[in-house]
Amino acid sequence: MMKVVVFAATGRTGRRVVKRALDDGHQVTGIARTPAKLDLEHESLDLKRGDVLDYESFADLLQGQDAVISTIGKESYLSRVSLYSEGITNITRAMKDHGVSRLIAITSGGTHPGWDRNNALFYEVLIKRILLRGEYQDMRRMEAIIQDSDLEWTIVRPSGLNDDDGAGNYRTKIGYSFSESSTTTRDDLAEFIVEELENNQFLREGVAVVTV
DSSP states (O other), X not given: OOEEEEETTTSTTHHXXXXXXXXXTOEEEEEESSGGGOOOXXXXXXXXXXXXXXXXXXXXXXXXXXXXXXXXXXXXXXXXXXXXXXXXXXXXXXXXXXXXXXXXXXXXXXXOSSOOTTSOHHIXXXXXXXXXXHHXXXXXXXXXXXXXXXXXXXXXXXXXXXXXXXOSOEEEEESSOOSSOSOEEHHHHHHHHHHHHHHOTTTTEEEEEEEO
């Protein structure tokens, strides 16, 4: 059993990570701006209000924890572009201040720095370079901040997140993407994250996760 903090615990991915961690017997502190959005009660779940852009709102909640999972993400195209880099700066600072070393953070396969031959042309041109350009640039900044830290980190890079039921049939590899699949269910992503928390297979690596 580990004591785990999950940031953005009420999000579509965060709530699945929280549930999976609880199912595996871990003690979870879920942090979100509006904790009441998570319609889940469990004796091992403690929901707290916090904002990753406000260090003082959550930093002390990391005291005595074993690991941190970041599922932070933009809620709309109008959200702050620098959410990822500013948020992870505050998270890693709080981890260092309170002696927490294990971090698992979600970014995206779209952080590939060049042309990714595993992706479709429309994705590489329209989505990666136009529609989500700012978001992916900030995710790259987020990854750089994590990689420059002394933490025991794992960066998780899903592709095409969706809410389909996960069958546990997913693949992983160090890198950004797979040619076999361009989608990842949030159920499979949550399953991988909690397994990685327990097994530490990809320490100080960035790993692609796709549903097949």
